[in-house]
Structures are given as structure tokens and as C-alpha cells.
Amino acid sequence: MSAPTPPLRGDELLAAVTDSMVALHERYHHRAPVSAKTQMLGEDLLACVMGGVYTEVEKTMIELQRRTLVQETRSAFQQAMQQKFIDEVERLSGRLDGLSRRPPVQLTQRGAAAEQRARLNELLVIALDVLRERAEGRAQRLERGSGRLLP
Numbered sequence: 180m181s182a183p184t185p186p187l188r189g190d191e192l193l194a195a196v197t198d199s200m201v202a203l204h205e206r207y208h209h210r211a212p213v214s215a216k217t218q219m220l221g222e223d224l225l226a227c228v229m230g231g232v233y234t235e236v237e238k239t240m241i242e243l244q245r246r247t248l249v250q251e252t253r254s255a256f257q258q259a260m261q262q263k264f265i266d267e268v269e270r271l272s273g274r275l276d277g278l279s280r281r282p283p284v285q286l287t288q289r290g291a292a293a294e295q296r297a298r299l300n301e302l303l304v305i306a307l308d309v310l311r312e313r314a315e316g317r318a319q320r321l322e323r324g325s326g327r328l329l330p
Contacts, residue, residue, distance in 0.1 A: 186273025193217045193225075199267045200227045207260070208234055225268060228303060 187195050197217040205211045213231025220226055233241065237249045 187271050192272055193219070195271045196225060196227055196268055199271065200229065200264070203260075203264060203267065204229060204232065207256070208232070210234060225272075226303065 186192075194217075197215050200217070201211055201215050204215075212229035215227060215229040217225060217227040233249070237253075240246070240249050
């Protein structure tokens with residue numbers, strides 16, 4: 180998102196990826212997620228999970244039983260924008276598709292890399308739904324309770 184920087188490593192890389200993904204989310208969805216965290220999963224897989232990502236319009240659509248439409252719209256947007264997000268992670272890490280100096284695998288390509296990315300995308304959608312449902316459940320318990328948040 181800014182001028183090229185030397186490749187980052189460790190916690191510095193994780194923090195920079197989180198900041199960049201939050202900035203991209205805020206730019207395109209006009210709101211920052213409530214939470215965001217980036218972790219390395221093994222040596223080659225980096226995952227950034229954001230919670231509280233839905234806009235007010237999306238929340239309303241979900242309440243009106245149109246969750247599938249929201250998920251399809253988000254998925255289409257992610258597919259259209261995926262290279263912008265990939266480029267940002269590659270810029271920060273100095274890595275191309277997980278291996279230094281190796282050109283990125285096209286996400287539309289069949290094979291293990293494409294399947295792994297598709298599965299990760301599914302897991303991220305599930306994780307975001309779980310986080311949202313937990314947050315909604317806590318808010319409902321808070322409203323029903325005595326003003327304190329129950330576990």
C-alpha cells in the first residue's frame with residue numbers, strides 16, 4: 180500500500196499484514212473490522228482472520244434471512260480483489276507465493292495450491308461466521324442480563 184520496504188519477518192510481519200488487511204477492508208467496506216489477527220500456520224501459510232466485518236446493510240440482510248446473498252457477494256468481491264491482497268502480503272514478506280523468487284500460482288489453476296487456498300477461504304468464512312455468532316450471542320445475553328456480559 181506504500182513504498183516498497185525490506186521484507187519483514189516474525190511478529191513485525193504479522194502486525195504489518197494485519198494492519199494492511201484492516202486498511203484494505205476499511206477502504207473497500209468503509210469500516211474497520213472489530214478484531215483482526217494474523218498468524219503463521221506452519222512455515223508457508225499465513226492467515227489473517229477478521230471479526231465484526233459486516234456492514235450495517237449486510238447485517239440487515241442477514242437478519243432478513245439473506246445470509247447466502249451476503250456470502251455470495253463477499254465471495255465475488257474477494258475473488259475479484261484477491262490479487263490486490265496477495266500483492267500486499269508478498270510486498271511485506273518479500274515472498275512470492277510462499278517461496279522466495281518463485282512466481283505466484285494462479286488461483287484459478289487446478290492443483291494442490293489452488294485447493295489449499297480454496298479450503299483456507301472456506302475456513303476463514305466459517306471462522307468469521309463463528310466470531311459473528313459469538314458476538315451476537317454475547318450482546319443478547321448482555322441485553323437480557325443485569326447489564327454485565329455473561330460468558
